[in-house]
Amino acid sequence: MAKLTVRDLNVRGKRVFIRVDYNVPLEEKDGKMVITDATRIIETLPTLRLLTEMGAKLILAAHLGRPKGKKEPSMSLRPIAEKLADVLGRPVVFLDDCIGEKVEKTISIMQPGDVALLENVRYYNEEEANDPVFAEKLAKLADVYVNDAFGAAHRAHASTEGVARIVAKRGGQCAAGLLMERELKFLGDELENPARPFVVILGGAKVSDKIQVIDRLLDKADTILIGGAMAYTFRLAQGYKTGKSLVEADKVDTAKSALAKASAKGVKFLLPTDDVVAVPVKTDKLDKKGKPIIEFQNVRISSDMNCPDDAAGLDIGPASVKAYSDEVMKAKTILWNGPMGLFEDKRFAEGTNAVARAVAETTQNNGAKSIIGGGDSVKALNKAKLGDKVTFMSTGGGASLEFLEGRVLPGVAALSDK
Numbered sequence: 001m002a003k004l005t006v007r008d009l010n011v012r013g014k015r016v017f018i019r020v021d022y023n024v025p026l027e028e029k030d031g032k033m034v035i036t037d038a039t040r041i042i043e044t045l046p047t048l049r050l051l052t053e054m055g056a057k058l059i060l061a062a063h064l065g066r067p068k069g070k071k072e073p074s075m076s077l078r079p080i081a082e083k084l085a086d087v088l089g090r091p092v093v094f095l096d097d098c099i100g101e102k103v104e105k106t107i108s109i110m111q112p113g114d115v116a117l118l119e120n121v122r123y124y125n126e127e128e129a130n131d132p133v134f135a136e137k138l139a140k141l142a143d144v145y146v147n148d149a150f151g152a153a154h155r156a157h158a159s160t161e162g163v164a165r166i167v168a169k170r171g172g173q174c175a176a177g178l179l180m181e182r183e184l185k186f187l188g189d190e191l192e193n194p195a196r197p198f199v200v201i202l203g204g205a206k207v208s209d210k211i212q213v214i215d216r217l218l219d220k221a222d223t224i225l226i227g228g229a230m231a232y233t234f235r236l237a238q239g240y241k242t243g244k245s246l247v248e249a250d251k252v253d254t255a256k257s258a259l260a261k262a263s264a265k266g267v268k269f270l271l272p273t274d275d276v277v278a279v280p281v282k283t284d285k286l287d288k289k290g291k292p293i294i295e296f297q298n299v300r301i302s303s304d305m306n307c308p309d310d311a312a313g314l315d316i317g318p319a320s321v322k323a324y325s326d327e328v329m330k331a332k333t334i335l336w337n338g339p340m341g342l343f344e345d346k347r348f349a350e351g352t353n354a355v356a357r358a359v360a361e362t363t364q365n366n367g368a369k370s371i372i373g374g375g376d377s378v379k380a381l382n383k384a385k386l387g388d389k390v391t392f393m394s395t396g397g398g399a400s401l402e403f404l405e406g407r408v409l410p411g412v413a414a415l416s417d418k
């Protein structure tokens with residue numbers, strides 16, 4: 001990697017400001033916030049252990065949720081500090097602010113190997129605004145800057161970008177953490193010259209979310225398998241009826257260009273040939289966001305490329321599962337991003353689960369390299385207990401997509417070159 005990494009540092013006795021992505025899912029249980037998935041915390045442990053062994057003073061900064069400058073108690077990082085101490089096997093001092101004299105004072109008495117976690121940086125609006133004065137206040141806590149927050153590296157915020165610039169300007173080093181390094185290796189370098197066949201599986205609701213990734217991967221992949229609701233926008237582009245399926249009618253031209261590029265490049269571009277469909281019915285119950293909850297009735301398999309008028313496509317059907325699994329089993333490199341259907345509902349989970357099984361199996365038995373681009377595909381793999389059967393699972397959501405689109409991530413750009 002062309003960027004400095006923590007391995008290149010000499011940090012004995014120095015204050016190392018480490019941006020981590022501890023934006024983990026939490027649930028309230030008996031008035032307490034409980035972490036439901038600690039992956040993002042656990043994945044930073046190699047970096048933290050290395051830095052403690054090197055004798056650094058570790059000052060961790062992170063965001064949680066989107067408090068928009070308010071000190072929202074449910075978005076405090078306090079429960080994260082407890083969890084971190086637990087998994088790291090060392091005390092973690094929690095500081096109830098991220099800037100200011102009190103924080104500076106506590107940090108000034110830290111010893112080599114000590115670990116402190118700052119309160120949510122997004123309790124200040126200045127964080128997301130990448131305000132230079134705020135970044136200076138954060139930079140007061142740093143001799144060296146480390147970014148291990150791949151999941152937040154697509155944000156040009158004060159703690160992901162601004163502080164690094166200030167530390168560098170002072171002549172300080174700015175390095176990638178080990179998790180950041182791994183993410184860039186698997187989502188970047190490993191896909192530059194992939195072992196072939198290179199099979200890409202893309203799912204999710206919207207063509208608009210994935211079109212840049214599709215476009216870029218059309219230059220690299222041998223086969224692209226499309227699932228999720230975005231498949232119906234492609235079907236619409238091919239002139240089929242999509243019934244009540246979620247489609248982006250204004251993205252039909254985009255879908256058509258992708259299909260044309262695939263055929264011009266000789267990329268095998270597969271859409272589902274059958275679906276699990278159901279009739280969506282609005283109920284008077286409301287979800288957390290206040291929207292009416294939709295119930296799905298009359299779940300059935302439709303083997304027609306035209307979706308029935310009264311129904312929506314919610315998962316790929318059995319023939320598509322077979323075709324997609326066969327392609328996956330031939331692969332030497334696999335990239336997967338996005339579920340094949342509404343997998344949170346058991347009735348529409350088989351497509352995603354079957355793909356997960358095929359990816360795991362070919363990784364284990366055929367020596368394929370499988371790279372999972374974060375978000376829902378990771379959730380689905382973990383739910384199927386197959387998370388440890390793939391080569392790499394990204395901790396990024398939006399960040400992995402932007403990186404796969406070929407964009408420069410501001411949090412990476414700000415790090416020192418080797």
Ligand code: 3PG
Pocket residue numbers: 021023065066151152155396397398399
């Ligand atoms: C994430 O969870 O995707 C990252 O932590 C970034 O969070 P954000 O989308 O609120 O910036």
Ligand code: MG
Pocket residue numbers: 397398
């Ligand atoms: Mg996000």
